[in-house]
Amino acid sequence: xxxxxxxxxxxxxxxxxxxxxxxxxxxxxxxxxxxxxxxxxxxxxxxxxxxxxxxxxxxxxxxxxxxxxxxxxxxxxxxxxxxxxxxxxxxxxxxxxxxxxxxxxxxxxxxxxxxxxxxxxxxxxxxxxxxxxxxxxxxxxxxxxxxxxxxxxxxxxxxxxxxxxxxxxxxxxxxxxxxxxxxx
Numbered sequence: 149x150x151x152x153x154x155x156x157x158x159x160x161x162x163x164x165x166x167x168x169x170x171x172x173x174x175x176x177x178x179x180x181x182x183x184x185x186x187x188x189x190x191x192x193x194x195x196x197x198x199x200x201x202x203x204x205x206x207x208x209x210x211x212x213x214x215x216x217x218x219x220x221x222x223x224x225x226x227x228x229x230x231x232x233x234x235x236x237x238x239x240x241x242x243x244x245x246x247x248x249x250x251x252x253x254x255x256x257x258x259x260x261x262x263x264x265x266x267x268x269x270x271x272x273x274x275x276x277x278x279x280x281x282x283x284x285x286x287x288x289x290x291x292x293x294x295x296x297x298x299x300x301x302x303x304x305x306x307x308x309x310x311x312x313x314x315x316x317x318x319x320x321x322x323x324x325x326x327x328x329x330x331x332x
Contacts, residue, residue: 154310157308158307158308161307161308162307173244173247173303174244175187175241175242175243175244175249175303176241176242177239177240177241177242178239178240178241178242179238179239180238180239180240180277181202181236181238182238183202183203183238183294183295184200184202184237184238184239185199185200185238185295187199187239187301195302196252196300196301196302197300197301198254198297198299198300198301199237199239199251199278199280199297199298199299199300199301200237200295200296200297200298201235201236201237201280201292201294201295201296201298202236202237202238202294202295203222203223203224203225203236203294204225204235204236206225206233207223207224207225207294208223208224208225208226209223210222210223210224214226218291220291220293221293222293222294222295223293223294224291224292224293224294225291225292226289226290226291227263227282227283227284227289227290227291227292228284228289229284229285229286229287229288229289230283230284230285231283231284232266232281232282232283232284233281233282233292234279234280234281235279235280235281235282235292235298236277236279237277237278237279237280238277239277239278240275240276240277240278241270241274241275241278242275243270243271243272243274243303244272245272246272246305246306247272247303247304247305247306248269248270248271248272248303248304248306249269249270249301249302249303249304250268250269250270250301250302250304251265251267251268251269251270251280251299251300251301251302252265252268252299252300252301252302253265253299253300254297254298254299254300257282257298261284261286261290262284262285262286262287262290263282263283263284263285263286263290263292264282264283264285265280265281265282265283265299266281266282266283267281268299270301272306280298280299282298282299
């Protein structure tokens with residue numbers, strides 16, 4: 149395939165994506181646990197679907213001393229400062245070929261509670277349980293309750309691509325200037 153053929157394929161794919169902007173992408177989810185929640189958007193104009201966690205064997209009973217002291221009503225996981233945990237969602241998904249799901253921090257959890265994700269990609273070929281790895285980067289312990297919305301799922305188009313070794317790269321206004329080179 150020549151470079152021109154490759155560029156034509158890319159342009160055709162981009163035109164198809166532009167034409168498909170109004171196309172509804174169906175994501176099929178399989179419930180792996182009876183307490184799993186179907187991902188949902190907060191409103192029709194939201195970009196992401198919220199995904200909830202389910203309890204696992206490490207969750208504490210809300211009637212435990214810690215649960216009573218923290219006034220928690222559902223099974224929960226305590227994330228101490230610096231701790232991470234892989235949360236179960238009880239979901240697996242069929243993501244159509246040509247798409248992927250990016251897992252993003254929920255804004256409030258990140259900005260207000262300093263809880264962030266440690267991984268965040270679900271490929272179309274994956275059929276296992278969607279797991280969410282979160283870390284507490286704050287200075288205080290945080291409680292995650294079963295059923296809490298813990299991550300956002302963003303559906304993205306995966307463009308066909310190839311990789312190549314080259315001797316030189318084309319120039320750009322930024323060049324090899326790294327961190328902070330475009331401002332603050």
